[in-house]
Amino acid sequence: MITHSPSSAVTSSSSLRVPLLDLRREYEASRGAIDEAVRTCFIHQQWINGPEVRVLEDAVARFLGGGYAVGVSSGTDALVLALRALALQRTGQEYFTRNDVIVTTAFTFTATGDAILRAGATPMFVDIDPETFVLDASHLRAALASEVGTRVVGIIPVHLYGHACDMDAIADIAVAHKIFVLEDCAQAFGARWRHRRIGTLGDAAALSFFPSKNLGGCGDGGMVVTNDAALASLVRMLRQHGGKDKYNVEHVGYNARLDTLQAAILRVKLPNVDAYNSRRRAIAAQYDDGLRGIPSIVTPAVHPAAFHVFHQYTIRVGRGARDGVVEYLTRDGIGTAVYYRTPLHRMALFSGDRSIRMDDLPHTTTAADTVVNLPIAPLQTEEETAAVIASLRAYAQ
Ligand SMILES: *Cc1c(COP(=O)(O)O)cnc(C)c1O
Numbered sequence: 254m255i256t257h258s259p260s261s262a263v264t265s266s267s268s269l270r271v272p273l274l275d276l277r278r279e280y281e282a283s284r285g286a287i288d289e290a291v292r293t294c295f296i297h298q299q300w301i302n303g304p305e306v307r308v309l310e311d312a313v314a315r316f317l318g319g320g321y322a323v324g325v326s327s328g329t330d331a332l333v334l335a336l337r338a339l340a341l342q343r344t345g346q347e348y349f350t351r352n353d354v355i356v357t358t359a360f361t362f363t364a365t366g367d368a369i370l371r372a373g374a375t376p377m378f379v380d381i382d383p384e385t386f387v388l389d390a391s392h393l394r395a396a397l398a399s400e401v402g403t404r405v406v407g408i409i410p411v412h413l414y415g416h417a418c419d420m421d422a423i424a425d426i427a428v429a430h431k432i433f434v435l436e437d438c439a440q441a442f443g444a445r446w447r448h449r450r451i452g453t454l455g456d457a458a459a460l461s462f463f464p465s466k467n468l469g470g471c472g473d474g475g476m477v478v479t480n481d482a483a484l485a486s487l488v489r490m491l492r493q494h495g496g497k498d499k500y501n502v503e504h505v506g507y508n509a510r511l512d513t514l515q516a517a518i519l520r521v522k523l524p525n526v527d528a529y530n531s532r533r534r535a536i537a538a539q540y541d542d543g544l545r546g547i548p549s550i551v552t553p554a555v556h557p558a559a560f561h562v563f564h565q566y567t568i569r570v571g572r573g574a575r576d577g578v579v580e581y582l583t584r585d586g587i588g589t590a591v592y593y594r595t596p597l598h599r600m601a602l603f604s605g606d607r608s609i610r611m612d613d614l615p616h617t618t619t620a621a622d623t624v625v626n627l628p629i630a631p632l633q634t635e636e637e638t639a640a641v642i643a644s645l646r647a648y649a650q
Contacts, residue, residue: 386624412444493508
C-alpha cells in the first residue's frame with residue numbers, strides 16, 4: 254500500500270524543515286508487510302541464499318521485461334562481477350588487462366570507475382551532455398576514433414540521477430565496434446529510454462539497492478541483470494567463490510551474495526517502485542513550475558526519449574554561487590547534497606596512467622562546480638516541495 258502525500262493549498266512555510274531524504278516514511282507506509290517478510294526469515298532461518306533471493310531475482314527480471322537476474326551484495330559488486338564475467342566470456346581470462354579500455358563518464362559515483370580498475374581494465378572518461386548530465390554519445394564516437402580506440406572493449410553508460418543515456422546511439426556504436434555495454438542503473442531503477450526499461454538495453458546491467466536508491470533495501474544489496482544465460486551463470490559462480498560448487502571452484506570468485514533478509518524486504522518494496530517513481534516525477538514537475546523564471550537557477554533538462562525517474566532533482570547555479578545557495582537553504586532547514594563535487598578524473602585513484610581521458614571534460618567539471626541536489630523522495634509532501642521553492646525564490650531575490 255502506498256500512502257500518497259496529502260494535497261493541500263500550496264503555501265510557503267519557511268518554518269517547515271525539509272530533509273534531503275526521510276526513509277522512515279517509506280518504512281511506515283509498508284510497515285506491516287516488511288515486518289511480516291522479516292519475521293518469515295526468522296522462522297525459516299535460511300540466511301544465505303534463502304528462498305527470498307530467487308523470488309526477488311525472478312520478480313526483478315519480470316519487472317524489467319525478461320532475462321536473468323542475479324542478486325549480489327551491492328551495486329558496486331554488481332559492476333565488478335558483471336565486468337569479471339564479461340572478461341571471462343570475451344577473453345577467456347579471469348581479468349581484463351591494463352591495455353583493455355572501458356569508456357564511461359567521470360561525473361558519477363566512485364564505484365563506476367573503481368569497478369573498471371578492479372576488473373583489471375583502464376577507464377577512459379568522456380564528457381557528459383551539459384543539460385542532462387549523462388554520457389554524450391558523440392564523445393563515445395570520438396573516443397573510438399582516437400588513438401586508443403582499438404583498445405576499447407566496452408562501455409558503461411551511467412543513467413545518472415534517473416535519466417537514461419541515449420541507448421539507441423550507444424547500442425549502434427557498440428554493435429559497430431563489437432564492444433560490450435554494461436549499464437550502470439544504480440540511480441535509475443524503473444527509468445526508460447523510448448518506452449523500454451533501462452537495464453535490458455545492453456549486454457548486462459548493474460542495479461543497486463543501497464537504501465537511498467529508487468528501490469532501496471535496509472542495508473547494502475545489488476543485482477546483475479542480463480539476457481545472456483551464460484553470462485548470468487558466470488556471475489552466479491563469481492558471487493559464490495567462483496564455482497557452481499563452492500567447495501571446488503574454477504574462477505577467482507567472491508563472497509558477494511545478496512542477503513536473504515534484504516531480498517525479503519526488497520520483494521515487498523518492488524511493487525511500489527512505479528508508483529513511487531511517478532511521485533518523484535510529480536515532485537519534479539512541481540519544482541520545474543515553481544522555479545521557472547528564476548534567472549540564477551537552471552532546472553534539469555529531460556531528453557524527449559527519456560522517462561526520467563528523478564533519483565535526484567538537480568539544479569545548476571552560477572559558478573561561485575553554490576556555497577551561498579546551500580548555506581541559505583541549510584539555514585532554512587532544507588537538506589541539500591552535491592553529487593558530485595569531485596569528478597573521478599580528479600581523484601587520486603584515477604590519476605596518472607590509471608585512467609585515460611580525451612580532453613579536460615569541460616562539461617563534467619562545470620557540472621561538478623555548479624550542481625545542487627534538492628530534496629526529492631516519493632513521500633515528500635507538496636508543502637515540503639513548496640517550502641524548498643519558496644526558500645530558493647527568497648534567496649534569488
Ligand atoms: C550507488 C551507485 C553505485 C554503487 O552502488 P552501491 O550499492 O552503493 O555499491 C554505482 N554507481 C552509481 C552511479 C551509484 O549511484
